[in-house]
Amino acid sequence: KNQVEQSPQSLIILExxxxxxxxxxxxxxxxxxxxxxxxxxRGPVSLTIMTFSENTKSNGRYTAxxxxxxxxxxxHITASQxxxxxxxxxxxxEDDMRFGAGTRLTVKP
Amino acid sequence: xxxxxxxxxxxxxxxxxxxxxxxxxxxxxDNLYWYRRVMGKEIKFLLHFVKESKQDESGMPNNxxxxxxxxxxxxxxxxxxxxxxxxxVYFCASSSWAGAKNTEAFFGQGTRLTVV
Numbered sequence: 001k002n003q004v005e006q007s008p009q010s011l012i013i014l015e016x017x018x019x020x021x022x023x024x025x026x027x028x029x030x031x032x033x034x035x036x037x038x039x040x041x042r043g044p045v046s047l048t049i050m051t052f053s054e055n056t057k058s059n060g061r062y063t064a065x066x067x068x069x070x071x072x073x074x075x076h077i078t079a080s081q082x083x084x085x086x087x088x089x090x091x092x093x094e095d096d097m098r099f100g101a102g103t104r105l106t107v108k109p
Numbered sequence: 110x111x112x113x114x115x116x117x118x119x120x121x122x123x124x125x126x127x128x129x130x131x132x133x134x135x136x137x138x139d140n141l142y143w144y145r146r147v148m149g150k151e152i153k154f155l156l157h158f159v160k161e162s163k164q165d166e167s168g169m170p171n172n173x174x175x176x177x178x179x180x181x182x183x184x185x186x187x188x189x190x191x192x193x194x195x196x197x198v199y200f201c202a203s204s205s206w207a208g209a210k211n212t213e214a215f216f217g218q219g220t221r222l223t224v225v
Contacts, residue, residue: 101150
């Protein structure tokens with residue numbers, strides 16, 4: 001069983017709308033949680049990285065939250081753009097990185 | 110500064126053949142990781158180099174996979190002989206400062222391997 005579960009598997013939204021992606025993990029202990037964006041045919045690119053003591057981290061229109069007690073994280077995308085269409089991957093790590101399966105986001109005009 | 114580069118970007122080989130994937134990490138990065146994504150599933154860890162030493166190879170699926178990092182620079186991942194289930198996208202990532210758990214890891218674009 002994967003130790004990092006993401007939901008939803010896929011999501012379609014209209015340009016300009018907001019959305020929230022979820023990540024639940026059982027990796028313990030862990031040192032940090034990262035959100036990556038992966039465009040088709042490219043490698044993952046880091047959006048945010050949070051330690052277990054951080055609750056929120058923003059990067060432009062992307063805001064990640066972390067609740068270490070419930071072992072949940074979310075990635076909120078504000079005012080979505082067509083270029084936000086990609087897979088968003090949650091990665092929890094101690095010494096090694098454990099990947100979620102990702103959420104495939106499609107932003108339509 | 111050049112990012113992590115992987116060669117080739119695509120490879121189609123027949124079952125039983127040998128394929129060698131290459132990863133050039135960001136210059137100066139001691140940590141080099143190999144991952145793979147099979148059949149749309151989650152990306153899974155294969156192994157981790159610190160310089161030229163294998164720090165952790167617990168994710169290597171079997172002895173048909175051999176990874177090397179001579180001189181602590183680029184790394185190769187050889188699959189011999191390739192099987193159908195080896196098809197997937199193989200990613201390489203690198204990071205600086207061995208042992209730093211919060212160091213950013215930069216990924217290459219991946220090599221898509223198809224075994225037919």
